[in-house]
Amino acid sequence: MQQAVGGSEAVVTTLGPSPMLRCEGLRKRYGDRLAVDGVTFSIAEGECYGLLGPNGAGKTTTISMLCGLAVPDEGDITVDGFEGGTLEAKAAVGYVPQDLALYPDLSAVENLTFFGQLYRLSGKELQTRIGETLELVGLADRGKDRIGTYSGGMKRRANMAAGLLHRPKLLVLDEPTVGVDPQSRNAILETVGKLGIAVLYTTHYMEEAFKLCDRIGIIDDGHLIAEGTADALIGDHGGRDKVHLSCDGADLDELAAACRELENIHDVHEVDGNLELSTDHGPAVLSAVVAVATRHGVDLTGVEVRSPNLEDVFLSLTGKELRD
Amino acid sequence: MIAVIWVNLRRAMGDRRLLIIGTLVPVVIILITGLLEGSPKEPIGLLHPSPRLLHLAETTDGIKVRVESSRTDLTDDILRGRVVAGIVQLPSQSNSVRADFLIESATTDAVQARTDVVALMDLMAAEGSNTKFTDATLHATQTQAPLSPFWYVAPANLVLFVGIAVLVLSAGMVETRRLGVLQRISAAPVHKRAIVFGQMASMMVTAIAMAIGLIFVGIVLFDVHWGNPMSVFLVVALLGISIAALAVIIGTWARSQEQAIATAVIVAIIAGMLGGCVYQLSTVSSTVKNVGHIVPQAWAMDAFIKLISDHATFADTLPEIGALAVFAVVLSAFAVWYYSRKVFSTT
Ligand SMILES: Nc1ncnc2c1ncn2[C@@H]1O[C@H](COP(=O)(O)OP(=O)(O)OP(=O)(O)O)[C@@H](O)[C@H]1O
Ligand SMILES: [Mg+2]
16 A cells, blocks of 8 residues: 655555545744645554654644644644644654753653653652653663753654653654664664554665554655555665676676576666676575576676665656765 | 742752852952951051050051040940051059050950050060059940951842843743743633743842842851841841842843843943942942932942941831832733733734
């Protein structure tokens, strides 16, 4: 189930009767720059939705609108059945901002107490939740320490704890792994993976979106340009498998011609003195390709099969790299 | 809203800068300036001194005297700390000296003065006079509380430093905004007005708490009698509200913490100077005095001086309280409007 989305005439995806989040035709202008231009998408209960896009694509702006921090110029937001920006909608969302948004001069427990109180938690319940949440993000033994003394990765985890404390129905994570060491990154991804609530996850790391998200929306320049499961997106926009043949200084023209004769090879071209073949399924053609090379007396110094990924999807949709 | 207040107070308490500027520094400064002003080298008041006594006093090292014209003046000067003690030379038969020694209470200064006076009397006795010398403590006769030597510096530094400390707190507001904590708070299910009023209220509570703390420091450490409690409380509360509002305005306006702190210190010191926290407004030209009253500090100082040195009643301080109330209301209204508008401009 996937579809390309273009502008405000987009169709609502075929989700359950009441999705956790629904954005329709969101538009936000800053001065004469359209930061978000007609973004429409929905997130079902328990679904992890990834918003993938380069710097300045409009991810944070979209999030600001659905967390009630910015009012859209146009469009509608519904969170858990409530209109976006209302207190009920805000209560359903757990917002984890891109930058560390905690008081560095207070301890994690003090910070969480404060944010818990903002979400109407108090007393024993609040204390229990704080303990559980710190446990969940792996900071249970550092709760009494001031946030200012934490390492970068620990700060990020504490930042996430503050968004999880009130058990939101929709967790909104704005690039939670930027500048984070591999250990903390894994801890964060693992935590998100086992939550089981609806998650909106923005990132410009395609591997994360691929691993974590049930569905992915690709956003560029304020537009949601494609949406679907990672497999569907790659199938539709990623292009074919590439087989890369490194062949030291051999005469490539003859080999290229021979490869073109093979079944299931769609395209052959020369890249920097090597050959690159396009095929529907790389591993299947590999033995035939190697046999042809041997027959033509070409010494292969390396053979590499590469399946298309979300980078390729992005490249084919926008003509530019996801990351610069 | 309670949570917003609580967290700000918690942070203010953990802020060492605030602790130092708000309590330690003023106490030290009050102590130093107060001691300098109230040093034992204040003169001894003389009433009807014989030419001989006057001559002896003037020629003896380490003794300063001031001739008083009436017993009332003498008493008053002792109470105000202008003289540390008084000698009243009484009419008597020739060749005998009778004198009353007047003190406010058994302060160290007064004891020192008494030693000096006894020495003078001894000198006269050595010249063959018959001396008789009676101690009289004003405590027994007077109804008004004595003035502490700190009577001016204590309120002056209270007003000055509450201003500096609370305005410096505005840096915390900038920090909250820059860190994105304010954004996060705005994403929580709380009304915008709760955030605005929580911020205002925590500033006010800090300001008022600090001022009340310094009032108690004045009472305990410096023996300052602040006067009518109702007036004192209202002055402190309204001054605190005005300063807190100003702090919110600076915190909203400033782009960086450094800018907030620099602005706060400059504003607080200028306002303190205009307001008579550095020099008494009664000693400066009337132009400066009038200009000074554009800041709430001036009205607070007027009220404190009235209350402490003139034992003003509640009714006497109503003009100052009224003026401070106007400052409090106008500044708070502006602060709320400005903060709401600027901080939530994208919403
Ligand atoms: N408050 C603002 N005022 C003016 N322009 C803004 C504001 N916020 C965002 N923009 C602009 O809107 C566009 C989208 O920004 P946004 O922060 O949503 O991007 P992003 O996808 O989150 O990027 P990144 O990956 O760098 O976080 C950018 O061109 C940015 O300059
Ligand atoms: Mg962003």
